[in-house]
Amino acid sequence: MTSLTPCARARTLPEPAAMLRLIKPVTWFPPMWAFLCGAVSSGVALGPEWPIVLLGILLAGPITCGMSQAANDWCDRHVDAINEPNRPIPSGRIPGRWGLWIAQAMSVLSLAIGWQFGPWGFGATVLAVMGAWAYSVEPIRLKRSGIWGPGLVGICYEGLPWFTGAAILVSGAPGWDIVIIATLYALGAHGIMTLNDFKALEGDKVMGINSLPVTLGPERAARVACWVMIVPQLAVVGLIWSWDRPVFALAIAALILAQLAAMRVMLRDPKAKAPWYNGTGVVLYISGMMVASFALRGLA
Incomplete structure (x- = not known):
């Protein structure tokens, strides 16, 4: 010790x-x-x-x-x-x-x-x-x-x-629609936390922390993180559209497109750009959360 x-x-x-x-x-x-x-x-x-x-x-x-x-x-x-x-x-x-x-x-x-x-x-x-x-x-x-x-x-x-x-x-108990949207954004946050692990990559290797950047390598881990972030948001867009809130669905879709553009930059050098993405793409992600919350508010 x-x-x-x-x-x-x-x-x-x-x-x-x-x-x-x-x-x-x-x-x-x-x-x-x-x-x-x-x-x-x-x-x-x-x-x-x-x-x-x-x-x-x-x-x-x-x-x-x-x-x-x-x-x-x-x-x-x-x-x-x-x-x-x-x-x-x-x-x-x-x-x-x-x-x-x-x-x-x-x-x-x-x-x-x-x-x-x-x-x-x-x-x-x-x-x-x-x-x-x-x-x-x-x-x-x-x-x-x-x-x-x-x-x-x-x-x-x-x-x-x-x-x-x-x-x-x-x-x-909140309505099932609130629970579903909150769960989807929580699942997507797994990708954000994976990118956050990049800053401790070397230390995690030494200390036996099996983060995805350690086990998959920076490039593969970054791609996995991007998919994990995007797929739940696409599900949110589909649900909100199906609930007859098209303006909110389109706003979230626009935020997803902006995230994809930021992801292209990040994927060129995941180890160096992951902190940059956490300061840009994550802001777009949480902005979509608030848009979704106002869409749910209209349903309520």
Whole structure:
């Protein structure tokens, strides 16, 4: 087992700035956006419900997603001590078992807030918390798999927040059309997470993380990721068209065409261009999510 730095043994209380870095604010946006998509798709007027919508956004982003980041960093602390010793835990700015305690406390906080949202909202929160720990903790550690790891993250980042946002607003189970669209976008997010794995390609090879870029190679993994992103969106277009919402279907189709153009650029050099695509093509993807949510809102 790798020893942490001397600073890790010297400090007794965590550094406030390091605590913020531990829960990684940059990762909060996807679940917050998905929750908002779910709220919009419910068809409920958002104006009178803004306090509960705001609380739900905080639950999806800073609290539950932040908890998942803390749990992941705690479970990866010995790996990070080798590869990224400046991270909050191996650097000692989060000393002792504080990383674990923060993750556990935020798990409890997530469940406590989720309880306020009724059985469906609470159930979705329970699944999100369980998923966060299953991704990182031994012996489950689904992040080792290039199939189950990105799939779980896609569900927890896109599908569950969307479902939760709709369930909270309708005070019950969302309609089957909302569940189908949320599921399709969660499946497509598997491809986004695969492209995100490119940044850790070398480290994953050393540490035995069998991401798709490791097992298939960058070129094949990038093509698989593109197919995984596009096919569910095509299904969304077909469904929304069949539900007599052609303008929304055409708007999503236009966003898909723009993604295909960005994919052509990315596929020329997947290893170098995957981060670029995450800053361009993913924006088009999540824009389609919001268009779909407004189409569902019209149906509601």
